[in-house]
Amino acid sequence: MPENKEHTWRLKLLRSLDLIRVLDLERLCFSCPWTETQLKGAFALKEFQAWGLVREQRLGAYMSFYHLPPEMEILNLGVHPDLRRQGLASRLLGSVLQEAGKSGIHYVHLEVRVSNMAAQELYAKHGFKMMGIRKAYYPDTKEDALVLRLDKLGQIMPGQQ
Ligand SMILES: CC(C)(COP(=O)(O)OP(=O)(O)OC[C@H]1O[C@@H](n2cnc3c(N)ncnc32)[C@H](O)[C@@H]1OP(=O)(O)O)[C@@H](O)C(=O)NCCC(=O)NCCS
Secondary structure, eight states: OOOOGGGGSEEEEOOGGGHHHHHHHHHHHOSSOOOHHHHHHHHTSTTEEEEEEEETTEEEEEEEEEEETTEEEEEEEEEOGGGTTSSHHHHHHHHHHHHHHHTTOOEEEEEEETTOHHHHHHHHHTTOEEEEEETTOOTTTOOOEEEEEEOSTTTSOTTOO
């Protein structure tokens, strides 16, 4: 039977010790990556969390958010360019949302570039809906951001809407 590569990745809570690996992935995934100073500051905040998918010390995907029950704000979700379209983002997002629902989170929101169709499709598959637009939100290109929101987490599971 062929190996299911997605399931060889292990979910891991990331700490400041993982900073270098997170920075590497940030630079590969985003046009405006978080800096070392920003990430160090974030890891020091009790409401900040970052989870990753790791295999043999390699960080394949990571997701960061502010956990402020009953709200959660997703900050970043990135998958290494060599590992895309293998279900890693979906697995990471699904796992984090499932745990968040159990820990008092009812609403999740985030901003995404209007041009980022891959991320918009991913979030739509997990039940996120468009709530509004922030004009010229991104400083690098002045691109607009879509505000996406997932309601009733923990009451309706993603995919059941
Ligand atoms: C967006 C991103 C996280 C998706 O990661 P991924 O691991 O490739 O996504 P998955 O394989 O889990 O795909 C899940 C679903 O998302 C959608 N999707 C993912 N990549 C897509 C693409 N390039 N085009 C269209 N839809 C896409 C599809 O609906 C896909 O389901 P399918 O494969 O059954 O069609 C990844 O492309 C990435 O890291 N991009 C750069 C960083 C970024 O834009 N992050 C989001 C900002 S918050």
